[in-house]
Structures are given as C-alpha cells and as structure tokens.
Amino acid sequence: MTACRVCAGPLRELADFGRQPLAQAFVRPEDLATEFFYRLVVGRCADCALVQLMHEIPPDKMVHEGYPYHPTNSTVMHKHFQDTAARWLETTLTGPDPFVVEIGCNDGVVLHTLGEAGVRHLAVDPSGITGVQVHEAFFNAVSAAEIRAEHGPADIVYAANTVCAQPDVASIFAGLEVLLAPHGLFVFEDPYLGEVLARTGFDQIYDEHFYYFTAQSVQAMANRFGMRLVDVERIPVHGGQIRYSVARRDSRLPAPAVDELLAGEESAGFADDTTFARFVSKVDATRDALLNLLTDLRGKGHSIVGYGATAKSATTANYFGIGPDLVPFVCDSTPSKQGTLTPGMHIPVRPPAEFADPYPDYALLFAWNHADEIMAKEKAFRDAGGKWILYVPEVRIV
Ligand code: DWN
Ligand code: ZN
Secondary structure, eight states, X not given: OOBOTTTOOBEEEEEEEEEEEOTTOOBOGGGGGGOOEEEEEEEEETXXXXXXXXXXXXXXXXXXXXXXXXXXXXXXXXXXXXXXXXXXXXXXXXSSSOEEEEESOTTSHHHHHHHHTTOEEEXXXXXXXXXXXXXXXXXXXXXXXXXXXXXXXXXXXXXXXXXXXXXXXXXXXXXXXXXXXXXXXXXXXXXXXXXXXXXXXXXXXXXXXXXXXXXXXXXXXXXXXXEEEEEEEEEOGGGSEEEEEEEETTTOXXXXXXXXXXXXXXXHTTTOHHHHHHHHHHHHHHHHHHHHHHHHHHHTTOOEEEEOOOSHHHHHHHHHTOOTTXXXXXXXXXXXXXTSBOTTTOOBEEOGGGGGTTOOSEEEESOGGGHHHHHHHTHHHHHTTOEEEEOSSSOEEO
C-alpha cells in the first residue's frame, strides 16, 4: 500500500524492519508450518504527517485464537486504569447520569471501576469480556447507532492501545459522529512517536501498531473527520504514551497543552526525514551492541534467559536475529503463552517459576516498560548476583 490510510496522501518509506511474524502469534511446535510472515515497513504521509505501516495485514490473519494479552497482569497498569476512572469521576463525569463507552476494553478495569461508582458504562469489544457489560461488536456507525438507541449518547468514548491498531480509523470516527454527546469527549491513548524516536523504542513497531501518532497527525486526523484535538497528556505507561482528547469541532476550545506539544514536535523535527534516518541508525547500533554482548556472554559460558514474552520482543528478536541459541527460553506470567514458542524466532516460553530454577547469570528484559515492577518482584535474582540486560534506550547491564 502506498497511500495514507486516513487521507489517501502519498506515503514515503522511512524504515524497513524486514520479514516479521505477527507479534502475538505465539506458536505451538506442531503449528510451525502455518506461521504467517509479512514485511514490516514504516512510512509517513506527505500530506497529514501520519506515520503508519505500509503493508496492512489481512484482517483474517490478525485474529488468532486465545489472544494472549492481559494488561492488568501488571499492577502498574491495573492502577493506571483505576486512576483513569477515578479522575473522570472527579472531573469529567460530574453531570447527571453519565454514560461511558470503551472500545476494545482490555481487562475492563476502567469500566469496572466506573460501574462500582454507579456510572452507566458499556464495552464495545468483539471478543466479549466478563465482569462488565459488553456490546459484542466492532465499534463503527452501525454498532454506535445500536448503542445510542438503547443507552443514549456517550459522555466519554475511551480507547487504550486500540486506535493505533485499527487501520480503518474512519469507521471509529463514523461511530463517534453517531454516539458522542454534544460536549462528549473521545479519549484515546497510544504509543507516542516522539517517545519511540527519543528513546529508540523501535520495538513498539509491529503489526498491532498500525499508526504511530503525534499531536500533529492526530490534529489532522480529527479535523478530517469534523472533530478537534482539544487536549493531550503524556502518560508514563508502556514506554511513553499520549492520551489524546478529541471533541466535536465547536464544542470545546483546545487546552494550552495542545499548542505546547505541537511546538515541541516542530522543534524536534518529527516530520523531517533526517530525524527518522537518525533513529534507524540508532536501532542498528542497538542491534550490533546487543548481539555482540549476548554472543560474548554466551561464548564465556554465561547463561541468559529472556524475561517477558512481549509483543514488542517479536520485532527485537526477529529484526536482530535473537533465537534460542542466544536466549534458550523466556519467562512470562501469561498462562496462554507458556508452553508455546515466540513468533518467528521460536524461543520457548516458560512460567516465571523456572526463572529461579536455577537463576541465570543474565536476564534479557524484553518487558523493559515494566522494569521497575519486574525488578522489584525478582529482587532475589539480583541478590543472588544476577544481572539485567536492557536495550532501550541503549544496551546496558544493570
Ligand atoms: O499495545 C499493546 C500493548 C499495550 O500490550 C498491544 N498491542 C500488545 C501488548 O504489548 P506487549 O506484549 O509488548 O505488552 P507488555 O505489557 O509490555 O507485555 C508484558 C509481558 O510480560 C506480558 O506477556 C506479561 C509479562 N509479564 C511478566 O511475565 N511478569 C509482565 C509483568 C509486569 C510481570 O511481572
Ligand atoms: Zn495522510
């Protein structure tokens, strides 16, 4: 695909991460023959500056059984979602009988917390989820009309790590046009291209992240669909995200934070090709440094285990070429990942209990975004002389 998925403007290639598997297609040994691969290439729209993948994965390939992501396995993420709900209860949801809809509701913590406070809420999620009320569908004009007919307009439509994954973003905005109350807010949070560039967070780039937003590109996208970007907030989770608030065009004035972020993006040169070219050279320097380190340690007889079979680590392992020869297995707390092989490079995934059985000399922290939480949980590893290897923003041993 060479045209922008939002405005049909021309796409210019920025980076090519080669042949990749789907980042969460953990595979059983007997299914290796059917593994799907695609080419991971990132481009930028010359018209609206939106950075996006240049090849769209066929939707039937994206849906795989037992989707293994459970965000609230992390206590930090659980608190993040609880705090989100608590803040809205104090600020945005102070009118009579508010109604909140979440698109693709993760583990449902936001809605569950709102529900406990008596707020009407609904998840719109094709996979369904227990514990909160669900409308089992994709969010679009049709499902939005059904929801509006039954529940009335929504004061907040929320989406975490969902909009960036949906190439057909026009269908989301069509749903908002139907469902959002006149002064309602569409609030969504996704990885921030600025953090990807600033931290050399290349491993945020994989199939599920189709778009890499900035305030500039979200503003253009909102305008295109008759809405307006009215607020932005940096949030520290998942390696640095932005929470964007979008409203109907004439319903609210933008907060000063919008212009501040836009100015910062301009001066950081996010829309310049040279900025991305520098990023790509840094990624390649990280690859060389990490491969040298792992090869050197293994050559000296040290043991290394991976920690966190993240979606992100698919890009790291497959682009860098890290397989079981360098990292014999990876520990992960997600039961459905255990007993599988990581996509593409086929590193076995094992339960965290095996981490201490016995401790390795080094642990390669694929889940670097949860470093504080995991290092605290695994304090005994360090006490026993173990060392962590990190590679974002650069390769280091701690
Ligand atoms: O955008 C996305 C983000 C939000 O979540 C999705 N497209 C997919 C997914 O990406 P990820 O897999 O890179 O997310 P995490 O949260 O970095 O994954 C952490 C992994 O590490 C999980 O598999 C769980 C595991 N883990 C663990 O074994 N012990 C996590 C913690 C906190 C732990 O203590
Ligand atoms: Zn565009």
